[in-house]
Amino acid sequence: xxxxxxxxxxxxxxxxxxxTREQILACDDPIGFDGVYRNVYENQDVLKDKSGIMFxxxxxxxxxxxxxxxxxxxxxxxxxxxxxxxxxxxxxxxIGWHTWSHRxxxxxxxxxxxxxxxxxxxxxxxxxxxxxxxxxVIECAKRAGYEKAYSAAQGVEDHQxxxxxxxxxxx
Amino acid sequence: MQTKQELEEWYEQDDPWEYTVTPDDxxxxxxxxxxxxxxxxxxxxxxxxxxxxxxITGDLPAKQIHAIEMSDNAASRLPKNVERVFAPEGEYxxxxxxxxxxxxxxxxxxxxxVLEAASKHVCIGGIQDWLxxxxxxxxxxxxxxxYREYTSVxxxxxxxxxxxxxx
Numbered sequence: 001x002x003x004x005x006x007x008x009x010x011x012x013x014x015x016x017x018x019x020t021r022e023q024i025l026a027c028d029d030p031i032g033f034d035g036v037y038r039n040v041y042e043n044q045d046v047l048k049d050k051s052g053i054m055f056x057x058x059x060x061x062x063x064x065x066x067x068x069x070x071x072x073x074x075x076x077x078x079x080x081x082x083x084x085x086x087x088x089x090x091x092x093x094x095i096g097w098h099t100w101s102h103r104x105x106x107x108x109x110x111x112x113x114x115x116x117x118x119x120x121x122x123x124x125x126x127x128x129x130x131x132x133x134x135x136x137v138i139e140c141a142k143r144a145g146y147e148k149a150y151s152a153a154q155g156v157e158d159h160q161x162x163x164x165x166x167x168x169x170x171x
Numbered sequence: 172m173q174t175k176q177e178l179e180e181w182y183e184q185d186d187p188w189e190y191t192v193t194p195d196d197x198x199x200x201x202x203x204x205x206x207x208x209x210x211x212x213x214x215x216x217x218x219x220x221x222x223x224x225x226x227i228t229g230d231l232p233a234k235q236i237h238a239i240e241m242s243d244n245a246a247s248r249l250p251k252n253v254e255r256v257f258a259p260e261g262e263y264x265x266x267x268x269x270x271x272x273x274x275x276x277x278x279x280x281x282x283x284x285v286l287e288a289a290s291k292h293v294c295i296g297g298i299q300d301w302l303x304x305x306x307x308x309x310x311x312x313x314x315x316x317x318y319r320e321y322t323s324v325x326x327x328x329x330x331x332x333x334x335x336x337x338x
Binding site for chain 2: 058061100115118
């Protein structure tokens, strides 16, 4: 998926992880939602005519982002698997994988990386936690059969396992 | 092949495989259950064949859960929401067999029992190099992940009644 933009929450918090409904509506590029947060499900009407990827984290499906509270302004819930699947069936979104525990893959052993990136459903897309990757992680992503792997870093890089993603624009 | 007596001795202690404290097994359980969640089903009736103490069984997404387990010691520790049965009681829309379709067990009998019981999804898990390739219908999903020093595989079949193994 080319030109995938990055987003997390849909809401009014003044924080990089939040985009307003208007910002999502104004985005003409595909959007990769990391999480996937429940506020995306609650604001799903703005996904009409949008496309992209819903990157889910296995250990947090139906749970919350307590593990990440030092980086985010408040506690938010994540969608359940059922809700993510519903979004993907109603709108032009595919399901992607954002690992089980959202640990930095570069700090793990090869076995741990392969466990983290083993998705419990069929998918072509991986998003690296914290956007962090290294040669070992890329090799594992290839071996696991991913077609594309995305970083969360800003910019553009022409390599299928280190695709950078710019945030959805803030109008 | 393991005798019932050997099995009872093995299960004299709680959790002899250390499933509940081994990260790879906790991961494996989460993996199975998330696959089932992804299938989007809440099953009417689930059967776990060779359930042990029910490490996975009690969390299966089903209204009614039956377990077949040879060891009385293991079965005495099954979760409260799981009913022990000695043979399938009718049909089950989810049948689960993990770590059992290996040469060291009575795999033919187990496979026959699965085919007798299944009506919809059959999930087979185990160590890739040990798992015997019984066809239980149409393979709709297959997953692999590192497990202890092995590769574990989890196959989801859509049971098909015309399977040559039935009967």
